[in-house]
Amino acid sequence: MANVHSEYSVSASIPSSTAGAPLYNIPLPSFLANVGGAVTWTYTTAAIILALLALEQSVYRYKKGHLPGDTWTIPIIGKFADSLKPTMEGYKKQWDSGALTALSVFNIFIVMASSNEYSRKILNSPNHAEPCLVQSAKTVLQADNWVFLTGKVHVEYRRGLNHLFTRKALGTYFTVMDNITRQYLSEWMANAKADPTKPMTMMMAVRDLNMETSLRVFCGNYIPDHAMKEINKKYWAITVALELVNFPLALPGTKVYRAVQARKVAMHWLTLAAHDSKKAMAEGKEPDCMLDEWVRLLADPAYKGRREFNDRDMAMVVFSFLFASQDAMSSGLIYGFQHLADHPDIFAKIRAEVDSVRHGQHEKPFTIEEYDQMPYLKAMVKESMRVVPPVTMVPYTTKKPFPISSDYTVPTGSMVIPSFYNSLHDPNVYPEPDKLIPERWLDPESPANANPQNYLVFGSGPHKCIGYDYAMMNIAIALALAVESMDFEHVVTPKSSLIQIIATLFPQDGLLVKFKPRASS
Numbered sequence: 037m038a039n040v041h042s043e044y045s046v047s048a049s050i051p052s053s054t055a056g057a058p059l060y061n062i063p064l065p066s067f068l069a070n071v072g073g074a075v076t077w078t079y080t081t082a083a084i085i086l087a088l089l090a091l092e093q094s095v096y097r098y099k100k101g102h103l104p105g106d107t108w109t110i111p112i113i114g115k116f117a118d119s120l121k122p123t124m125e126g127y128k129k130q131w132d133s134g135a136l137t138a139l140s141v142f143n144i145f146i147v148m149a150s151s152n153e154y155s156r157k158i159l160n161s162p163n164h165a166e167p168c169l170v171q172s173a174k175t176v177l178q179a180d181n182w183v184f185l186t187g188k189v190h191v192e193y194r195r196g197l198n199h200l201f202t203r204k205a206l207g208t209y210f211t212v213m214d215n216i217t218r219q220y221l222s223e224w225m226a227n228a229k230a231d232p233t234k235p236m237t238m239m240m241a242v243r244d245l246n247m248e249t250s251l252r253v254f255c256g257n258y259i260p261d262h263a264m265k266e267i268n269k270k271y272w273a274i275t276v277a278l279e280l281v282n283f284p285l286a287l288p289g290t291k292v293y294r295a296v297q298a299r300k301v302a303m304h305w306l307t308l309a310a311h312d313s314k315k316a317m318a319e320g321k322e323p324d325c326m327l328d329e330w331v332r333l334l335a336d337p338a339y340k341g342r343r344e345f346n347d348r349d350m351a352m353v354v355f356s357f358l359f360a361s362q363d364a365m366s367s368g369l370i371y372g373f374q375h376l377a378d379h380p381d382i383f384a385k386i387r388a389e390v391d392s393v394r395h396g397q398h399e400k401p402f403t404i405e406e407y408d409q410m411p412y413l414k415a416m417v418k419e420s421m422r423v424v425p426p427v428t429m430v431p432y433t434t435k436k437p438f439p440i441s442s443d444y445t446v447p448t449g450s451m452v453i454p455s456f457y458n459s460l461h462d463p464n465v466y467p468e469p470d471k472l473i474p475e476r477w478l479d480p481e482s483p484a485n486a487n488p489q490n491y492l493v494f495g496s497g498p499h500k501c502i503g504y505d506y507a508m509m510n511i512a513i514a515l516a517l518a519v520e521s522m523d524f525e526h527v528v529t530p531k532s533s534l535i536q537i538i539a540t541l542f543p544q545d546g547l548l549v550k551f552k553p554r555a556s557s
């Protein structure tokens with residue numbers, strides 16, 4: 037990005053004087069001399085502006101080369117209007133217009149990759165491209181957050197964090213997820229009983245569930261209830277600050293400012309939680325959350341001599357997990373509910389599987405061992421996120437000229453955006469790509485299983501989602517417990533099948549559901 041801007045500032049001084057020269061030759065009466073001066077300046081300024089605009093177009097066309105995309109870019113703002121209110125229809129049009137396409141927003145030259153081949157190439161070429169997130173993310177997350185590390189330092193830092201997602205750790209989290217989900221389902225059921233005619237809007241309800249699950253999984257009871265509520269209430273400010281383009285300075289009143297205030301609140305409590313976990317573990321507590329698992333690992337003699345994490349470091353990591361998970365998990369779970377409610381046959385199969393493994397003992401805690409015996413449930417969760425991938429694209433930036441194909445090199449400083457939707461809807465890999473067919477994951481011979489690299493829901497390469505197993509599990513638990521105990525009906529509206537993009541994807545009507553206690557066995 038820096039280079040794009042610098043090309044402009046260097047060239048800005050080139051045109052100017054010659055375009056205004058003829059004006060000096062026109063004799064003017066003295067009383068008009070000042071007016072003449074003003075006219076001269078007007079013409080000169082106009083000439084400079086025109087030259088700059090022409091230069092802008094030339095640079096865009098030079099960078100674009102033969103790639104599909106607009107022949108001319110809208111001066112200065114480019115496709116800014118589209119990025120302000122992105123739509124799936126707009127994105128699909130862009131993805132369908134070529135495996136690599138070009139556009140420009142505020143003179144940031146962007147190459148959108150829509151095929152599996154090019155998307156994976158970007159994600160797996162750390163020497164050429166690195167994640168760049170949206171501009172506001174650095175202000176919100178803080179520039180020294182580990183998620184902005186790249187190369188070897190990133191690999192090493194991340195290796196330490198992989199311990200937080202071992203099977204043993206996931207087993208601990210499973211109990212927490214089960215517990216919190218049950219509390220929410222009971223609350224939803226109580227509301228439904230109080231007024232059975234009134235559907236519940238799932239959008240915010242699921243976000244609340246996810247936030248509490250995440251905070252309790254990550255921090256256990258080190259976060260007091262009132263703090264959890266405060267973090268949850270303020271977190272929406274962070275979500276809405278993640279638009280592709282935002283006012284760059286975190287001035288009072290801006291979305292980014294409000295997001296920074298929300299982060300400060302969350303970081304305050306997360307730092308305290310890290311401190312309290314260290315204290316409790318030193319006193320011999322058994323781990324019951326991610327922080328505890330982490331503290332135990334750090335105290336392990338086998339760990340000695342490796343990287344130390346102070347309270348703030350730990351809080352920053354937990355905050356990055358919260359940041360990475362809250363919107364994506366909410367999107368995945370909301371569509372999980374919508375898909376189940378819209379497919380009674382799939383709902384029935386999941387219920388049959390859950391019943392056969394858990395023998396109808398709904399009150400008994402759900403365990404990771406039981407989850408292991410539920411291939412259909414897992415296939416449904418995987419398929420649901422294939423049909424509507426929560427994260428459809430991740431912005432990367434080029435560090436040097438990136439020869440992405442045999443006949444095109446992305447210039448340095450461009451944004452390259454691997455997009456996952458087309459790959460996840462490739463009819464050669466997923467016949468009837470728009471249909472929800474969990475069975476495709478259960479047949480080892482199916483093209484879906486023959487091409488696992490097409491499943492880009494969690495990315496690929498060195499930055500592939502670290503929470504992959506945890507996320508799948510979390511969504512599966514919520515759906516399984518709901519199916520086990522409740523019937524639900526989707527109240528379909530004209531907007532149910534339309535997608536709104538708020539960082540991740542959501543049904544435009546927020547998903548309206550009527551819950552009832554389970555009727556059939």
Ligand code: HEM
Nearest residue numbers: 357360361364365368427494495496499500501502503507
């Ligand atoms: C349905 C839920 C989720 C989806 C669809 C999802 C998807 C993604 C995607 C597409 C990426 C970028 C991958 C790339 O650049 O190749 C990513 C990165 C990441 N995700 Fe997730 N994610 C989910 C949940 C989670 C959860 C629950 C956590 C943490 C507990 C998490 C933590 C992260 C982190 C830390 C990164 C950055 C990894 C790095 O840079 O090394 N995600 N995720």
